[in-house]
Amino acid sequence: PRKIIIDTDPGQDDAAAIMLAFGSPEEIDLLGITAVAGNVPLALTARNARILCELCDRPKVRVFSGADKPIARPLVTAEHVHGKTGLDGPELAEPTMKLEEQHAVDFIVETLRKEPEGTVTLCTLGPLTNIALALQKAPDIAQRVKELVMMGGGFFEGGNITPAAEFNVYVDPEAADIVFRSGVPIVMMPLDVTHRVLTHKARVQKIRDIGSRPAIAMAEMLEFFERFDIEKYGTDGGPLHDPTVIAYLLRPELFTGRDCNVEIETKSELTAGMTVVDWWQVTGRPHNAKVMRFVDDQGFFDLLTERLARI
Ligand code: BDR
Numbered sequence: 001p002r003k004i005i006i007d008t009d010p011g012q013d014d015a016a017a018i019m020l021a022f023g024s025p026e027e028i029d030l031l032g033i034t035a036v037a038g039n040v041p042l043a044l045t046a047r048n049a050r051i052l053c054e055l056c057d058r059p060k061v062r063v064f065s066g067a068d069k070p071i072a073r074p075l076v077t078a079e080h081v082h083g084k085t086g087l088d089g090p091e092l093a094e095p096t097m098k099l100e101e102q103h104a105v106d107f108i109v110e111t112l113r114k115e116p117e118g119t120v121t122l123c124t125l126g127p128l129t130n131i132a133l134a135l136q137k138a139p140d141i142a143q144r145v146k147e148l149v150m151m152g153g154g155f156f157e158g159g160n161i162t163p164a165a166e167f168n169v170y171v172d173p174e175a176a177d178i179v180f181r182s183g184v185p186i187v188m189m190p191l192d193v194t195h196r197v198l199t200h201k202a203r204v205q206k207i208r209d210i211g212s213r214p215a216i217a218m219a220e221m222l223e224f225f226e227r228f229d230i231e232k233y234g235t236d237g238g239p240l241h242d243p244t245v246i247a248y249l250l251r252p253e254l255f256t257g258r259d260c261n262v263e264i265e266t267k268s269e270l271t272a273g274m275t276v277v278d279w280w281q282v283t284g285r286p287h288n289a290k291v292m293r294f295v296d297d298q299g300f301f302d303l304l305t306e307r308l309a310r311i
C-alpha cells in the first residue's frame with residue numbers, strides 16, 4: 001500500500017476524504033493525520049480529525065496538531081459552509097483519543113526523512129500552511145516526497161471565496177507559493193474538477209443505505225454541507241471537494257488533466273490566492289503541477305460508496 005499523510009481541516013468533505021482512505025486499507029497506509037487551521041480554528045480541526053478516527057473505529061491512527069494560523073495573514077474560516085464545529089450535521093461524541101504531542105510540522109519532516117526517499121505521498125485537503133512550514137524548516141524533504149496531491153485552486157471555474165480564489169489557497173497564499181516553488185511533484189484538484197462531483201440526493205441516499213454508523217453520519221454531514229450550495233445556487237447538491245484527492249490515489253483514471261505551470265498570486269488585494277494556471281502553455285515557464293480538469297463523477301461516487309461500505 002501507498003504511504004500517505006493526510007493534512008486536513010475537517011470539514012465534512014475532508015471527513016469524506018478521510019473515510020475514503022479508511023475504507024481502502026489495501027491501497028493506502030495512513031501514516032498520520034495532521035490538522036491545520038482552515039474551515040474552522042485549529043482546536044476544532046484537531047478535534048474533528050480524532051472524532052472521525054473514533055467514529056470509524058480507528059483509534060490507533062496518529063493525529064497531530066499543526067499551524068493555528070497562516071504564515072503571513074490572519075486566519076479566515078468557513079463556518080458559513082461547514083457550521084460552527086466544522087462537522088455540523090450528525091450528533092458526534094467528543095473524542096477520547098489523545099492528540100500526539102509532536103507538532104504536525106515536525107512529524108511531516110521526521111516521516112519524510114525516516115521513510116525511504118520517494119515513498120511518502122502528502123495529501124492536502126486544507127490550506128498549505130503545515131507543508132510550507134515543513135519545507136521551510138527542512139528544504140531537504142522536497143526531493144523525498146513521492147507526490148503531493150492537493151485540493152485547491154481553480155482556473156476556468158474561478159474562485160469560491162473571492163471571484164479569483166479558491167478557499168484553501170486564499171487562506172494561505174504565501175504557503176501555497178512556497179509549495180508550488182518547492183520542486184515537489186504536485187497533482188492539483190481544482191474547483192474545475194470538484195464542482196463536477198455533486199452530492200445528488202440519490203447518491204447521499206446510497207451512502208445512508210449502507211446502514212453503518214459511519215455511513216449514516218457521513219450522509220448527515222453531507223446533507224448539512226450541501227445545503228449551502230443548494231440554497232445559494234439552486235444546484236442539485238454540494239461539491240464534494242476533498243475526497244477527489246484520495247480517489248485519485250485509488251483510481252487515477254477517473255481524472256484527466258495536463259502538466260502546467262502554476263503560479264500563486266500573493267500581492268494583489270483583488271486576486272490574492274488566485275492560482276494562475278498556464279493551461280494553454282503560453283508562458284514557457286516550467287511545468288510544476290499536473291492540473292486536473294475533468295472527472296468521471298459517477299465513477300467517483302461509486303468508488304466512494306463502495307469504500308464507505310467497507311468501514
Ligand atoms: C475547500 O475549502 C474547504 O471549505 C473544503 O473543505 C475544501 O477543502 C474547497 O474550496
Ligand code: CA
Binds near residue numbers: 009125
Ligand atoms: Ca478541506
